[in-house]
Amino acid sequence: MTELTPEVARRRTFAIISHPDAGKTTLTEKLLLYGGAIQMAGTVKARKAARHATSDWMALEKERGISVTSSVMQFPYRDCVMNLLDTPGHADFSEDTYRTLTAVDSCLMVIDAARGVEERTIKLMEVCRLRDTPIITFVNKLDREGREPVELLDEIESVLGIACAPVSWPIGMGQRLKGIVDLITGQVRLFVGARHGERAEAGALLDGLDDPRLLEHLDAQDLAALRDEIELVQGASASFDLDAYRAGRQTPVFFGSAIHNFGVQELLDAVVSYAPSPGAQTAVEREVQPDEPAFTGFVFKIQANMDPAHRDRVAFFRVCSGAYERGIRVKHVRIGREQQLANAITFMAGEREGAERAVAGDILGIHNHGTVRIGDTFTQGESLRYTGIPDFAPELFRRAQLRDPLRSKALLKGLEQLSEEGATQLFRPLTSNDLILGAVGVLQFEVAAYRLKHEYGVEATFEPVNVVTCRWVHGDDPKKLDEFQRRAEANLALDGNGELVYLAPTRVNLNLTEERWPDLRFLATREH
Ligand code: G4P
Numbered sequence: 256m257t258e259l260t261p262e263v264a265r266r267r268t269f270a271i272i273s274h275p276d277a278g279k280t281t282l283t284e285k286l287l288l289y290g291g292a293i294q295m296a297g298t299v300k301a302r303k304a305a306r307h308a309t310s311d312w313m314a315l316e317k318e319r320g321i322s323v324t325s326s327v328m329q330f331p332y333r334d335c336v337m338n339l340l341d342t343p344g345h346a347d348f349s350e351d352t353y354r355t356l357t358a359v360d361s362c363l364m365v366i367d368a369a370r371g372v373e374e375r376t377i378k379l380m381e382v383c384r385l386r387d388t389p390i391i392t393f394v395n396k397l398d399r400e401g402r403e404p405v406e407l408l409d410e411i412e413s414v415l416g417i418a419c420a421p422v423s424w425p426i427g428m429g430q431r432l433k434g435i436v437d438l439i440t441g442q443v444r445l446f447v448g449a450r451h452g453e454r455a456e457a458g459a460l461l462d463g464l465d466d467p468r469l470l471e472h473l474d475a476q477d478l479a480a481l482r483d484e485i486e487l488v489q490g491a492s493a494s495f496d497l498d499a500y501r502a503g504r505q506t507p508v509f510f511g512s513a514i515h516n517f518g519v520q521e522l523l524d525a526v527v528s529y530a531p532s533p534g535a536q537t538a539v540e541r542e543v544q545p546d547e548p549a550f551t552g553f554v555f556k557i558q559a560n561m562d563p564a565h566r567d568r569v570a571f572f573r574v575c576s577g578a579y580e581r582g583i584r585v586k587h588v589r590i591g592r593e594q595q596l597a598n599a600i601t602f603m604a605g606e607r608e609g610a611e612r613a614v615a616g617d618i619l620g621i622h623n624h625g626t627v628r629i630g631d632t633f634t635q636g637e638s639l640r641y642t643g644i645p646d647f648a649p650e651l652f653r654r655a656q657l658r659d660p661l662r663s664k665a666l667l668k669g670l671e672q673l674s675e676e677g678a679t680q681l682f683r684p685l686t687s688n689d690l691i692l693g694a695v696g697v698l699q700f701e702v703a704a705y706r707l708k709h710e711y712g713v714e715a716t717f718e719p720v721n722v723v724t725c726r727w728v729h730g731d732d733p734k735k736l737d738e739f740q741r742r743a744e745a746n747l748a749l750d751g752n753g754e755l756v757y758l759a760p761t762r763v764n765l766n767l768t769e770e771r772w773p774d775l776r777f778l779a780t781r782e783h
Contacts, residue, residue, distance in 0.1 A: 259546040259578060259614055264532045266616030268338040268573075270355055272380065273365035274373035275345050278395040281513040282365055283328070283339065288516075289523055290330025290337060326558070326571065327602040327618040335527050338602075338618055342379070348696035349678045351556045353647045354629065356382045358555040358573040360616065361389040361530040363522065364506070365513075368394050368401025368428070372414045380415050385780065386643065387503030389531060390417065393522050398448060398512040400429035405488065408508060418505040420495040423521060424485055425510045426473065433472045434458060435510055435518055436485065439495065443469060448515055457520075501531055533616035536575040538632070538639040543576050545615030550577030550585065552619075553641040554631045557676045559706070568676065569600065570627040572619045575641065579613040585633040587626070588640060596621065596633070629677040630783025645780035646750075648725050649680055649693025652758070653700055653717035662713045666690065669711035673703055674751045682725070682748040682756055685740075691720055691748065691758070722758040724765060726777035735774050743768065754781065 273279045328339045340359055342352045356362065362383055366372060383390060394407055401407075408419045426433040426443070434445040443466065445458035461468055464482060473481070499505035507525060511518020533545040536553075543551055556571040583596050600620030601613055613619055621627065630644040657666055670690055674681040679699050682691040692703060700717045707713040727750070730736040740747060740755070746768075748756050757777060759765035769777050 257546045257548060259548065259576075262578075263545045263615045265335050266338065266532050266614065267335050267361070267526050267530050268340065268359050268533060268616040268618075269361045269363060269526060269530060270340045270342050270359045271363045271365060272342060272356070272376060272383070272390075273344070274367070274370070274375040277365045277367040277370070277373070277376075278513040279342075279344060279365055282363075282393065282395065282519065283341075285513055285516050285519045286337075286339065286523055287328060287330055289520060290332050326556075327620075329602045329617070332523060333527050336617075337523075337526070338616060340618065343696075344375070347698055348375070349699050350647055350649070350680075350695050351558075351678060352379070353382045353695065354555050354644065354677065356388065357386065357644050358571070358618070359388065360533055361391070361526070363526070364390050364392045366392060366394050366407065366411070368396045368404075368407065368510075369399060371402055371407055371410045377414065380417075382647070383503070385645070389501050389503055389529075390506045391500075391522065391525055391530065392419070392506045392508040393513075393518070394508060394510045395513050397425050397428055397432055397435075397510055397517070398446075398515055404428075404510065405491075408492065411506070411508070417503070418493055418499065419508050420493050420500075420505050421488060421510075422495050422507045422525070423509045423511075423518060424488065426481055427477075432512075434461075435521075436464065436481075437521070438485070438489065444518075444521075445472065446512075446515070446517055458517075497529060500529060533575075536641060537643060538641045540637075540639055543639065543641075545576055547576040548578075549635045549637065550579060550583060551575045551632065551634045551637070551639055551641075553633075553644060554621075554627055554629055555644055557627065557629055559676060567622050567624055568627070570621045570623055570631070572599075572621050572633065574613050574615050574617045574619065576615055577635065579617075579619060581611060584635070586636050586638075588632045588634060588638055589628070590626065598622065625672065625675075628675055628783075642782055644783050646677070646680060646783070647695060648727075648779045650695050650724065651697055651700070652682075652691055652693050652720050652722040652725075654720040655690040655692060656716045656718050658714040658716075665711050665713045666707065666715055669707045669713055670703070671751060673706060679703055681751045682758065684748040684758070685744050686747075689720075691722065692717060693722075693725065721760045723761055724759050726757045726759070726765065726769075726779060727781045728755045728757050728775055728777060730775040732774060735772070739772055739775060750781070752781075 271279045326341050330337050340355050342355050404425055411419050422438055423435045424438055425435055432446050434443050436443050441463040443461040447458040495507050496505055509518055509522050535542045535544050552572050552574040554570045554572050557568050559568045585596050586593050632639050632641045670681045673679055680693040704715055707715050746758050748758050750756050
């Protein structure tokens with residue numbers, strides 16, 4: 256116990272993972288309303304509107320100013336301070352989305368009741384797996400006809416490989432939606448739909464299925480069927496187990512409708528009651544407790560200012576211990592330099608003002624001119640290096656093609672610097688002079704081309720290349736590695752840090768290669 260212990264215990268730092276259109280933006284807005292951050296709720300919507308117009312790159316640019324602040328939304332709820340980190344999802348999906356998940360203590364997973372588990376959710380869940388991040392599930396859009404709840408639970412279990420513990424249960428769906436039953440307290444919340452654009456009133460709260468008022472909404476036959484169904488579900492599924500949830504083995508499942516603000520408060524209450532507060536963080540040297548007095552933390556994301564007249568960047572920094580106060584002196588461990596942290600951004604309810612105080616779990620935005628990199632640790636003197644902030648194998652690859660061959664040096668420099676910011680990765684094949692750019696979101700190539708032109712004066716395009724995925728190659732036996740390097744040379748490249756990477760032309764090729772070289776490790780992530 257230290258002075259900081261109670262302050263840290265009040266933090267909930269989390270992100271929402273979902274496939275596009277499952278309702279993340281809508282849910283975010285409703286969550287912010289509970290935090291009283293009404294102004295911010297409007298901002299989220301504005302941002303989303305801009306996003307829809309967004310293969311138009313300049314539109315994205317315009318909303319950059321907003322997106323720095325809506326990248327992290329801090330709001331009070333009950334006696335907690337909630338830090339909701341945005342995971343860019345539509346066209347702006349990128350490696351940042353993945354990396355943000357390494358800076359949170361838990362996630363909310365939103366599933367569309369009609370569509371079930373979708374592809375992007377599967378990928379994001381894989382990232383959560385790396386750290387056994389606890390997940391609370393919200394099955395959204397109950398106000399529409401969707402799939403059978405039991406079927407959805409089965410799908411989550413089988414596709415995502417996590418046990419489900421339903422903690423609420425829908426009474427009907429679509430037009431027939433009457434409410435939800437809280438399976439822990441037995442209480443029933445009646446559904447009152449909101450008309451478009453209106454804020455839904457909370458429906459009445461009934462004591463349980465025996466409450467006579469329920470019969471005003473359900474006939475006796477339906478009520479009997481509901482009882483049977485609930486009995487069946489409770490018999491067949493695990494009951495909620497806090498430890499299993501915290502260990503990432505079980506997800507409590509809630510049902511609701513974000514647009515009708517139905518089931519949302521229950522969800523937020525669950526984050527407060529169940530989701531972990533910031534815990535110990537692992538550094539190469541030791542574990543760091545969140546309530547230790549000395550200030551430490553790491554950078555998990557860098558966002559460049561898109562305006563070429565202002566080349567500054569904002570580094571998103573997760574506080575891991577101690578307390579930030581304005582003007583605090585810190586050590587930038589990688590470059591061994593002391594500096595003052597002045598004018599860091601905090602993210603309280605939509606205001607972008609100088610931060611007064613931040614403790615473990617809180618996020619700071621630090622202005623810099625390119626000196627800060629992803630994974631960098633700041634401390635108050637100790638030489639700590641936090642781990643667990645990885646690069647992820649890109650899923651899209653393109654070859655940079657220059658208009659003017661004489662600009663190749665500038666091209667290389669630009670691509671190297673952009674890759675240091677972390678939204679793209681640069682690969683240099685062993686057997687050619689190609690520059691191959693990898694990304695997890697397609698917009699990143701447009702961003703790279705735009706920034707190369709405006710910041711480095713290089714006109715480049717990005718052409719398709721025959722690579723579908725890549726793996727970092729490790730091995731304990733230098734002889735084996737040498738042999739592999741000779742045999743597979745044509746598919747090998749060095750990444751921005753000079754590490755060996757296998758560029759696979761197909762998934763099948765990757766599988767075969769892995770089988771053929773059992774002594775080597777083919778890793779889909781690389782730690783900073
Ligand atoms: P995203 O951020 O995950 O991409 O999803 P978003 O919240 O933008 O929601 C995607 C669409 O689904 C939106 O419709 C939104 O209104 C709708 N939606 C979200 N939650 C619910 C819900 O509980 N029930 C129903 N029926 N629909 C829901 P849209 O037509 O794309 O946009 P809009 O014109 O409604 O804003």
